[in-house]
Every structure is written in structure tokens, then in C-alpha cells.
Amino acid sequence: MKPWLLNILACPICKEHPLTTYVLKVGKNRLRDRKGLAGELIAHYQKGVLSEPSLEPVHNFSKDKTFDTRLTKARKVFASLSKQKPEPIDLVPLVDYFHGLEVLVGALRCEKCKRWFPIGSRIESIPELLPDAGRDEKADLTFLRKHADMLPQVIVSDSKPFAVKVKS
Numbered sequence: 001m002k003p004w005l006l007n008i009l010a011c012p013i014c015k016e017h018p019l020t021t022y023v024l025k026v027g028k029n030r031l032r033d034r035k036g037l038a039g040e041l042i043a044h045y046q047k048g049v050l051s052e053p054s055l056e057p058v059h060n061f062s063k064d065k066t067f068d069t070r071l072t073k074a075r076k077v078f079a080s081l082s083k084q085k086p087e088p089i090d091l092v093p094l095v096d097y098f099h100g101l102e103v104l105v106g107a108l109r110c111e112k113c114k115r116w117f118p119i120g121s122r123i124e125s126i127p128e129l130l131p132d133a134g135r136d137e138k139a140d141l142t143f144l145r146k147h148a149d150m151l152p153q154v155i156v157s158d159s160k161p162f163a164v165k166v167k168s
């Protein structure tokens with residue numbers, strides 16, 4: 001999942017946006033035309049597709065520090081956008097974050113209805129935003145147990161529809 005998708009992702013149950021994102025494994029995409037992609041981002045920005053709030057609830061728990069660096073830069077660029085008429089060159093740091101990175105494994109959480117959703121559970125980088133009835137409880141619990149040491153407790157044991165019971 002490219003971080004760009006977070007601009008438009010919403011909870012499939014209650015439509016809440018943005019979703020909190022926990023990143024566990026990161027990949028990189030080689031970009032051929034960063035300026036061209038920046039031009040596309042300007043069009044997205046002008047149409048209101050880009051969501052500044054979606055950059056905030058992103059937590060990187062992988063060892064990849066490039067992710068943090070690019071996220072920080074992207075937040076700064078975004079914050080400065082409203083004050084100026086953007087040129088494609090201004091948006092290149094946003095391109096590097098939105099398109100140059102890939103969340104291979106992670107989790108999404110809706111803070112409104114408290115549901116969590118896996119990224120890369122079956123196929124790396126694919127987010128699974130399914131309604132409860134379409135989910136595979138066994139696969140979801142296996143995913144939570146597999147990543148329990150990296151994911152926060154709020155995902156592992158305090159979210160719907162499936163949670164790992166913590167021994168007390």
C-alpha cells in the first residue's frame with residue numbers, strides 16, 4: 001500500500017477518515033518521473049483529494065528510518081502548501097512519501113468504531129478493508145499473534161472485531 005492511499009481510505013463500516021496507520025514493514029518504489037507525479041499531486045491537492053489529517057495518525061514501528069524522514073518532510077511540505085500556489089518542484093517530497101514508499105505489512109485502525117484492518121496479511125502491501133462478515137477470524141488472529149510484539153496493545157487486544165485475549 002502506497003501511503004498515497006491514506007488520503008482516500010475510510011472505514012468500510014462507519015466511513016470514518018483518516019484511519020490510524022501502524023507500519024511494520026516498509027518497501028521502496030523506484031520512481032521514474034517524480035516531477036510528473038508531483039504535477040498529479042497538485043491536481044489532487046486542488047481538487048481536495050489530498051488529506052492533510054491523514055498524515056498525522058501514522059506510526060512507523062519498522063526499522064526503516066527513511067519512512068520517518070520522508071513522513072516528517074511530507075508533513076512540513078503539506079503544512080506550507082496552503083500558504084502558497086504550489087509548483088511541482090515543491091511537491092517532490094510529498095511524491096517521495098506518497099509514491100516512493102510501500103507499506104508491506106501493517107495495520108489500520110478506525111478510532112470511531114474501534115475496528116482494525118490488516119495490511120499485507122495474505123499478500124504483502126494489500127490492505128484488507130472488509131466488513132466483519134467478510135473477514136476470516138482465524139487468519140486475522142494469526143496475523144495479530146504473529147505481530148503482537150510489534151503492534152500496540154490497542155490493535156492486538158483492544159479492537160474489533162477480533163482481538164487476542166491477554167492472559168492476566
Ligand SMILES: [Zn+2]
Binds near residue numbers: 011012112113115
Ligand atoms: Zn469505523
